[in-house]
Amino acid sequence: MAATRLIEVQRRALAFGMEWLPVLGDPGLACAQARREGATHLALSGNPSAALGLAYGLPRQGPGYWSAADLLAQEYPQGAWACIVALDAQTWHVLACHEGVVLARADRSYPQRELAGQAIADLRLAYPRLQQLDTQGAHADLLSRLARRAAVAAGLQTVRRGRPLWRVLLGGGLLGLAWWGYAHGVPGDAAPGTLDAAQAWRHTLAQTLARQPLHGEAGTRSLLRAVHAQPVRLAGWVLKSLHCQPGAPADAWQCRSEYRRTDPRADNRGLLQAAPPGWRLDFPSLDQAQARWNLAVAGQVADPETLPRARLVARDWASALQAVLPAFTALRVHSPQPVPLVAPRDAEGQALPRPAGFPQLATRLVKVEGPLRSAGLLAPLAQAVSWTKATVTHAPGTRPGLKTSRLVLHLEGALYEHH
Numbered sequence: 001m002a003a004t005r006l007i008e009v010q011r012r013a014l015a016f017g018m019e020w021l022p023v024l025g026d027p028g029l030a031c032a033q034a035r036r037e038g039a040t041h042l043a044l045s046g047n048p049s050a051a052l053g054l055a056y057g058l059p060r061q062g063p064g065y066w067s068a069a070d071l072l073a074q075e076y077p078q079g080a081w082a083c084i085v086a087l088d089a090q091t092w093h094v095l096a097c098h099e100g101v102v103l104a105r106a107d108r109s110y111p112q113r114e115l116a117g118q119a120i121a122d123l124r125l126a127y128p129r130l131q132q133l134d135t136q137g138a139h140a141d142l143l144s145r146l147a148r149r150a151a152v153a154a155g156l157q158t159v160r161r162g163r164p165l166w167r168v169l170l171g172g173g174l175l176g177l178a179w180w181g182y183a184h185g186v187p188g189d190a191a192p193g194t195l196d197a198a199q200a201w202r203h204t205l206a207q208t209l210a211r212q213p214l215h216g217e218a219g220t221r222s223l224l225r226a227v228h229a230q231p232v233r234l235a236g237w238v239l240k241s242l243h244c245q246p247g248a249p250a251d252a253w254q255c256r257s258e259y260r261r262t263d264p265r266a267d268n269r270g271l272l273q274a275a276p277p278g279w280r281l282d283f284p285s286l287d288q289a290q291a292r293w294n295l296a297v298a299g300q301v302a303d304p305e306t307l308p309r310a311r312l313v314a315r316d317w318a319s320a321l322q323a324v325l326p327a328f329t330a331l332r333v334h335s336p337q338p339v340p341l342v343a344p345r346d347a348e349g350q351a352l353p354r355p356a357g358f359p360q361l362a363t364r365l366v367k368v369e370g371p372l373r374s375a376g377l378l379a380p381l382a383q384a385v386s387w388t389k390a391t392v393t394h395a396p397g398t399r400p401g402l403k404t405s406r407l408v409l410h411l412e413g414a415l416y417e418h419h
Helices: 027-037 068-075 113-126 139-150 165-184 187-210 216-228 268-274 310-327 372-377
Strands: 005-009 012-016 019-022 041-045 051-055 065-067 080-088 091-098 108-110 237-246 252-261 280-285 288-296 330-333 361-371 385-394 407-418
Touching (some): 019 310, 027 041, 027 051, 027 310, 041 065, 041 068, 065 068, 068 080, 068 091, 068 139, 080 113, 091 113, 108 113, 113 310, 216 288, 216 372, 216 385, 268 280, 310 361, 310 407, 361 372, 372 407
Parallel strands (some): 012 065
Antiparallel strands (some): 005 012, 019 051, 252 288, 280 288, 361 407
């Protein structure tokens, strides 16, 4: 990673060129993530925290540093804003924020002002209402404002690198025991048991993953097509809501649609005659109808070797979600949770040890809400997603807009990742 650059303004060291990642889940894990990435300092942007900034190559014992990008986000907490700052005669730097949070694709330098302007144009594709601050010839004024805000803002946090002494000693002791075991044991004795354990663990993992198969882009589009195909109005009845979730087997989804009678001339006989093939109708009351139907949603068992790495999920996949966020009312991605595995047992009922290097998989809960028409934007991003619930609600009186619609989709699923 390129070293973060410091510019001193009014005795404040402003940091430019930090790497920004979306915060996925618990912000309390930010320090551990920054440590894994090899950063020297970090910053959290937003309230609540929604972006993690990583600084590289800064002295750990410095007098204090502040992120210029986060200071801009604090200066403009509402709307989408961007600016170009000339750091020197050959460096044009782009800062951008949205609703008080630094954008992941901002805080970058360019050798020409035209390239910086193109970067802002690219950001505007994802944020159509992005406003650009006029800093032509007024860079010093903006930097002065950021420096004044730094006087009351939190600075960058230092990322602690060293391990506690007891961990170092413990690691050394375990290493010594391992070497003693290798030197005094017979390598051939452990090989068959290790092979059996590896096979048993692989079988357990395959069974676990088969219970929640990946739907990917093809399965997601299949699910959305089936939802789109359901009639909103039928024989004087109007859709109220639709619910779908996997059954047994996992690719056989079970769906339920609820309708209400809006036309005084409508009756049960007319709805029964107009119902699509495969519907099983029930009438809880004179003005309500409930249809049950089945849906086949193809999926495949996840291959641990092809699942995205955790860092790429936080950097690239989440950034892609940010690009389509303006078309939804909510896109939430929770903290990763390990895929639960029950240790297989040998013939004597003893738990087999987990093999070294065995895949460490995790899933993140994903929740989506927004206009049904926006759902197609999610399909290309669902390569490692397994959907577990789809709901559509119908609100006939709603005025359509960018994030509003008469048909609102709610999706829940799990994103697989490899640690």
